[in-house]
Amino acid sequence: MRKALQGLKVIDLTSALNGPFCTMMLADYGADVIKIEPVNGDQCRKWGPIDKKSGESGFYCYVNRNKKGTTLNLKSEKGLQMFYEIVKDADILVENYKGGVTKKLGVDYESVKKVNPTIIYASGSGFGQYGPMSHRPCYDVVAQSMGGMVYLTGFKDTNPVKAGPSIADHVAGIYLTVGILMALYNREKTGQGQLVDVSMVDSIFSLLENAIVNYTVGGFIPERNGNVDQSIAPFDIYECKDGFVALGVGxxxxxxxxxxxIGHEELLEDPRYKTNVLRFENYIPDLQNLIHDWCKDYTKKEIDNIMDKAGIPCGPVLNIKEAIEHPHIQAREMMVHCKHPTAGDQYFQGCVVKLSETPGSVETPAPLLGQHNAEVFGLTEEEIKKLSAEGVI
Amino acid sequence: MRKALQGLKVIDLTSALNGPFCTMMLADYGADVIKIEPVNGDQCRKWGPIDKKSGESGFYCYVNRNKKGTTLNLKSEKGLQMFYEIVKDADILVENYKGGVTKKLGVDYESVKKVNPTIIYASGSGFGQYGPMSHRPCYDVVAQSMGGMVYLTGFKDTNPVKAGPSIADHVAGIYLTVGILMALYNREKTGQGQLVDVSMVDSIFSLLENAIVNYTVGGFIPERNGNVDQSIAPFDIYECKDGFVALGVGxxxxxxxxxxxIGHEELLEDPRYKTNVLRFENYIPDLQNLIHDWCKDYTKKEIDNIMDKAGIPCGPVLNIKEAIEHPHIQAREMMVHCKHPTAGDQYFQGCVVKLSETPGSVETPAPLLGQHNAEVFGLTEEEIKKLSAEGVI
Structure with a gap:
């Protein structure tokens, strides 16, 4: 079956999470992604969880599936020369070095453009390629903090808290994919290449939605409010017998x-709850407590079934095991299987974007270190040994 | 200046946030987005914050900028006929109705494909177009709960909490854009249209990163852990004189x-802190408390300056006003200005994806209800009056 990005050659200089998540998407949908790692490997080959049998990182294998793996010492003259050999006819280059590093290595957009004027050169980073902080290192927690997410997350009476998973890395990786694909469409029409620049802080800031207009139009600074919605009630997460459930009564x-x-028709006569505006104003504490009390007598599953029958938007707070095993996640093929040559059977997240005619899929496991050096660089076994001894690959 | 998606015609049947956020991106980068609202308007025209002078919704104006606005009663025969007139030569259709509604209205992919076989038909929804829960209504809080985000967010000793802003709506909207652009590239090569299906629950699930492999490879169910990293220390958010700062000591x-x-060189001799693994194991309570105590004597700004000089990744937890006014956010043009005909000056988020040759921008304000009916449907003033009286537009 044809894949949407079939025929595209991608040079992948990324490491860790933000960049690799972008090139994973490109690879899942058929692009030929050639990952170039330093001779000692992407740092995240050592990140947990480590498979005990093979020593392979579950994290690395997840985010680098479907890619070809090569090694190059870009600081060596020969390594840089080999890089320029394969980048000449590439469609896309993706990198997520800290600001300034590509220039120092001689693999920045200006340099690459000289040998490949129509390349789409995509840079993912914490602070972006320009702006007063573009030189500074960044981690997910810093981007979530500066982008405004942390201030808005958590309960009123506790400290602010970040979204648990690294959403800045992920969302910036998805935006980087958007940028590459927009540039690609433009190139189809004009033949023009360009630079794509996405920052983690900008990405987080773009998720704040009406928190921004609440300030610029509404004139107030929004505060964190736990699981209570900013304008609708009851719209909250409630504790039940065996966990928590979300209810949205819109x-x-x-x-x-x-x-x-829930057997409380008397509430319909209560003047405090006549309209959504009134319900919102009078939600805490009585209405919230009443629903909490009702929920405590049922399990997540029971409440989910009851609310489904009633047509009320509802869903349980699932832990990782429950989410993985949930029939809907399974039916949506959001967990996929892959066979790794040394680690064996692997299970990780599938492809979010469902394309009816050119679906994404996981075809090959993440590469062993330098696995595709011979194929990509066109080298004999002798040449590989020599270049390896010289520290080039 | 040319824009990347110039020349593309998009029929936009979306409402609320998930779908409109996708078509906002398409419009920002030059697509001709024709929003079709019911005769009484998109529900979110009434969502706060409302501009006191004009009665316009700040939320609606933000997420519908750059679009053309029309009205159509799709339940009327004439309305449906007018829809089919303009969808004939469209490149893309985007919708985010609850499952089953497009079919009932007669605007589903199978029906539209008959008059426009190469259209890219993009559906955003809570649970997606297939799977056991695809018929059910969904809100952001439900998707965050079922997708696994809520379970992993919050402090150990408090209830789980959602990421404050509606990240499920947003991230699904960005993924929907990825899907449209992939399908578009494929159509350039093959001439083939297709259906793009993105769900909010899948989108959240895809952000869980190694929480998934920690279970499938590591064999344990990850728990929420506040702002403390899962494997690195010190890597946390600390209270200071006037707020909170994030520090990443990787x-x-x-x-x-x-x-x-911080003037604590004695820590370097402490056997508990020799390596990252040891620091992580022994972080709480002593090392965490010591850094907390140091931070309490300084402001966010002071700590940021000190850490910048030392080259340590750091950033303040910014509230919305601080984030909007931050020099870096400003330099990255992440706040833009727009002049609305009735609401006047408007300020909201700019374009995340920076394209060097075909940048996105905000050119026109969100449409008044039905503002482009004459232009889009080619109607005279007389015809507009008549169709309006008949309840068609």
Missing amino acids: NDRLFEKLCST | NDRLFEKLCST
Whole structure:
């Protein structure tokens, strides 16, 4: 079956998470992604969880599936020469070095453009390629903090908290993919290459939605509010017998359904709860407590079934095992299997974007270090030994 | 200046946030986005913050900038006929109705494909177009809960909490853009249209990163851990004189710098802190408390300056006003200005993806209800009056 990005050659200089997550998407949908690692490997080959049998990193294998793996010492003259040999006819280059490093190595856009004027050169970073902080190192927690996410997350009476997973790395990686694909469409029409620049801080800032207009139009600084919605009630996460469930009662009709479902029709006569605006104003503490108390007598599964029948938006807070095993996640092929030559059977996340005619899929496991050196650089076994001894590959 | 998606015609049936965030990106980069609203308008025209002078919604105006606005009653025969007139030569259709609604309205992919076989038909939804829960309504909080984000967010000793902003809506909107652009590239090569299907639950699940492999490879269920990293220390958010700062001390070299920067060189001799693994194991309570105590004597700005000089990754937790006004956010043009005909000056988020040759920008304000009916449908003033009286537009 044809894949959407079939025929595209991608040179992948990325490491860790932000860049590799972008090139993983390109590879999942058919691009020929050639990962270039330093001679001692991408740093994340050592990141946990490590498979005990083979010593392979589960993290590395997840995010580098479907890619070809090569090694190059870009600081050596020969290594840089070999890089320029393979970048000549590439469609796309992706990198996520700290600001300034590509220039020092001689693999920056200006240099690469000289040998490949139509290349799409994509840079992912914490602070972007320009701006007063572009020289500074960044981690996910810094981007979430400066981008405004941390301030808005957590309960009123506790400290602010970051979204648990590294959402800045991920979201910036998805935006970088958007940028590459936009540039690609433009190149189809004009023949023109260009630089794509995405920063983690900008990416987080773009997720703040009406928190921004609440300040510029509404004139107030929004504060964190736990799981309580900023304008709708009841719209919250409630503790139940064996965990927590989310309930979204977005309008009057749903509130009526909720009241009869939990056996509290008297609420419909209560002047405090006549409209959504009133419900929101009078939600805490009585209405919140009443729903909490009802939930405590049921399990997640029971509440989910009851609310499904009533047509009320609802879902359990799932832990990782529960999410992985959930029939809907399974039916959506969000967990996929892959066979690794040394680590054996592997299971990790599938492809989010479902394309009816050119679907993404996982075809090959993450490469062993330098596995595709011979194929990519066109080398004999003798030449590989020599270049390896010289520290070039 | 040319824009990347110039020349593309997009029919936009979306409402609320998930779909409109996708078509906003398409419009920012030059696509001709024709938004079709029900005759009484997209529900989010009533969502706060509302501009007092004009009654316009700041939320609606942010997420619908650069689009043309039309109205159509798709339940009327004439309305449906007018829809099919303009969809005939469209490149892309985007919708985010609840599962099953497009079919009931007669605007589903199978029906549209009959008059426009090469269209790219993009569907954003809570649970996707297939799977056991695809019929169910969904809100952001439900997707964050079921996708695994909520379970991993918050402090150990408090309830789990969602990421404050609606990240499920946003991230699914960005993925939908990825899907459209991949399908577009494929169509350039093959002439083939297709269906793009993105769900909010899948989108959140894809952000969990090694939480998944920690279970499938590492064999344990990851738990929420506040702002403390899962494997690195010190890597946390600390309270200071006037708020909070994030510090990421990712390796031994940075730890040495930190110790001398905060005047605690004795830590370098402490056997508990010799390596990152040891620092992580022994981080709580002593090392965490010691850094907390140091931070309490300084402001966010002071700590940021001190850490910048020392080369230690650091950033303040910014509230919305601080983030908007931050020189880096400003330099990256992440806040843009727009003049609305009735609401006047508007300020909201700019374009994340920086393209060197075909940058995105905000050119026109969000449409008034039905503002482009005459232009899009080729109607005279008389015809508009008539169709309006008939409840068609």
